[in-house]
Amino acid sequence: MNDRVVFLNINAEDKTPFITEVEMLIGGVPRLMxxxxxxxxxxxxSETVLIYSPRLTEQELExxxxxxxxxxxxxxxxxxxHILRGDRVSITHFWVE
Structure with missing residues (x-):
């Protein structure tokens, strides 16, 4: 178990609709801040961390x-x-770090 805090920002959809859509498309995977x-x-x-985007500011991520x-x-x-079953599905990195 890790001691992280998860925030639910109910206003996020209005400010960052594409971040919200991506979160849903990848199965509810949260953003690490x-x-x-x-x-x-x-x-x-789990032990293997799956990355779904580059590390950016919120504005850049949007x-x-x-x-x-x-x-x-x-x-x-x-x-x-797989997503509906709750399986962890990795994504092919299509971005440059």
Whole structure:
């Protein structure tokens, strides 16, 4: 078990609709938020951490999600059965770190 805090921001959809859509498309994987103000979609619930986006500021992540929404929609369609079962599904990194 880790001692992280998960925040639910009910206003996030109005400010960051593409971040919200990506979160749903990848199965509810949350964003990890770092002390330097960056964040990224990552599933760190087990020993193997699955990364779903680059580490960016919220504004940059919103722009990234918007410009790459089709990658996430395709991922969702391809992996829907696994996502619905709650399986952890890795994504092919299509971004440059």
């Amino acid at each position: 770092y002390p330097d103000g960056t964040e990224q979609f990552a599933d760190d619930e 722009a990234f999600c918007e410009s790459n929404i089709e990658h996430y929609r395709t991922f969702h369609e391809k992996n829907l059965k």
